[in-house]
Amino acid sequence: xxxxxxxxxxxxxxxxxxxxxxxxxxxxxxxxxxxxxxxxxxxxxxxxxxxxxxxxxxxxxxxxxxxxxxxxxxxxxxxxxxxxxxxxxxxxxxxxxxxxxxxxxxxxxxxxxxxxxxxxxxxxxxxxxxxxxxxxxxxxxxxxxxxxxxxxxxxxxxxxxxxxxxxxxxxxxxxxxxxxxxxxxxxxxxxxxxxxxxxxxxxxxxxxxxxxxxxxxxxxxxxxxxxxxxxxxxxxxxxxxxxxxxxxxxxxxx
Numbered sequence: 001x002x003x004x005x006x007x008x009x010x011x012x013x014x015x016x017x018x019x020x021x022x023x024x025x026x027x028x029x030x031x032x033x034x035x036x037x038x039x040x041x042x043x044x045x046x047x048x049x050x051x052x053x054x055x056x057x058x059x060x061x062x063x064x065x066x067x068x069x070x071x072x073x074x075x076x077x078x079x080x081x082x083x084x085x086x087x088x089x090x091x092x093x094x095x096x097x098x099x100x101x102x103x104x105x106x107x108x109x110x111x112x113x114x115x116x117x118x119x120x121x122x123x124x125x126x127x128x129x130x131x132x133x134x135x136x137x138x139x140x141x142x143x144x145x146x147x148x149x150x151x152x153x154x155x156x157x158x159x160x161x162x163x164x165x166x167x168x169x170x171x172x173x174x175x176x177x178x179x180x181x182x183x184x185x186x187x188x189x190x191x192x193x194x195x196x197x198x199x200x201x202x203x204x205x206x207x208x209x210x211x212x213x214x215x216x217x218x219x220x221x222x223x224x225x226x227x228x229x230x231x232x233x234x235x236x237x238x239x240x241x242x243x244x245x246x247x248x249x250x251x252x253x254x
Contacts, residue, residue: 001250004202004214006179009187011253014231015198015222018238021060022053026242029053029148030199032222035171036061040143043133045119046150048072049100053148055107064111066137070118070126077101120154130161144170144223153177159189166194172221175203180213195221200234202249205242214249 015032022028027050040063044054047069054065081097084090108114117128138145145168149155155174162169172195176186190197199220206216234251235241241248 001247002208003252004208004212004249005252005254006200006213006217007183007187008253010190010197010200010217010219012197012200012220012231012234013226014229015226017224017226018199018220018236020238020240021056023050023056025240025244026050026203026205027052028056028240029173029218029220030201030236030238031146031173031220032171032198032224034224035146035222038144038223039063039146039170040140041065041137041145042148043137043145044068044148046148046152047114049077051103051107054112055103057146058112064113066113066115068115068117068119068128068133070116073114073116074101074104077104118154119151119158121157130158134161134165138165138168144168146170147172147174149174156182156185159185163189163192163194169195169221170223171195173218174221175216175218177206177216179206179215179217180209180211183213186217186219190219190221193221195223196226198222198226199231199236200251201239202234202251203242204246204249208249214251 017033018030019033020028020030039061042057042063042065044067047067051067054067058065077097077100084094084097118126119130119133120127121129147169201218202214203216208214235248
C-alpha cells in the first residue's frame with residue numbers, strides 16, 4: 001500500500017460508530033452512523049450518475065432529500081443511452097445507462113428531489129449560491145441537516161458559510177480537491193468548524209503530487225461526542241479504494 005502524507009492537524013479523532021454508506025468503491029463514504037438518526041434532512045451537492053449514498057441513507061432514515069447538480073438529469077442520461085447504442089461494442093455501458101434511467105425515475109419522487117442547479121458563487125440562472133440554498137432549505141430552526149459535498153473544487157467557497165451554520169449540521173462528508181494547493185484552508189476550516197473530524201480517506205483516483213500529498217481527500221465531520229484519542233489507521237477496515245483497480249493509499253500524519 002502506497003503511503004501519502006497529510007499534516008497532523010487533519011488526523012481524525014477515533015470514532016467507534018463509523019459506517020459505510022453508499023455503494024462499494026467510488027460513491028460510498030464513511031460517516032458516523034449516529035448522525036443518521038438525528039438528521040431531519042439530507043442535502044447532497046454534486047451527483048453525476050451516482051446517488052447511492054443518498055439512496056442508502058434514506059433507506060435508513062426516511063427524510064426529505066435534495067440533491068443539487070445542474071450538469072445531469074434524465075435528458076442527459078437518455079442522450080448517453082442513445083450514444084451507447086450507436087457504439088454498442090461495450091454492452092456494459094448500454095446496460096449502465098438503462099439502469100441509471102430507471103433508478104433516477106424511481107428514486108426522485110415525493111420528498112426526494114433533484115435540483116438542477118450548481119451550487120457556486122457565480123452569477124447565472126444555472127447557479128444557486130450557498131447563502132440562497134441556506135435561506136430556502138434550512139428553514140426550520142430546530143431541524144438538523146446532513147450534508148454530502150462533492151463539487152469538484154468549488155467547496156472552498158463554502159467553508160466560511162459552513163462554519164457559520166455549523167449548529168444546523170448533524171454531520172457532513174466533503175471531498176476536498178487540489179489538496180496540495182489548499183491544505184492551509186482545510187486545516188483552518190477543520191480547526192474552526194464545531195463538528196469534529198472523525199474520518200479521512202485519500203481518493204486514489206485523485207492522484208498524488210511529487211511530495212506524496214494526496215490531491216483529493218474525503219473528510220467526515222460529526223456533531224456527536226466521542227473521545228479525543230486519534231485514529232491511527234487511515235484507511236481503516238471498512239474503507240475501500242475509490243478505484244478498485246489500484247491499491248488504497250495509507251495516510252501518514254506528520
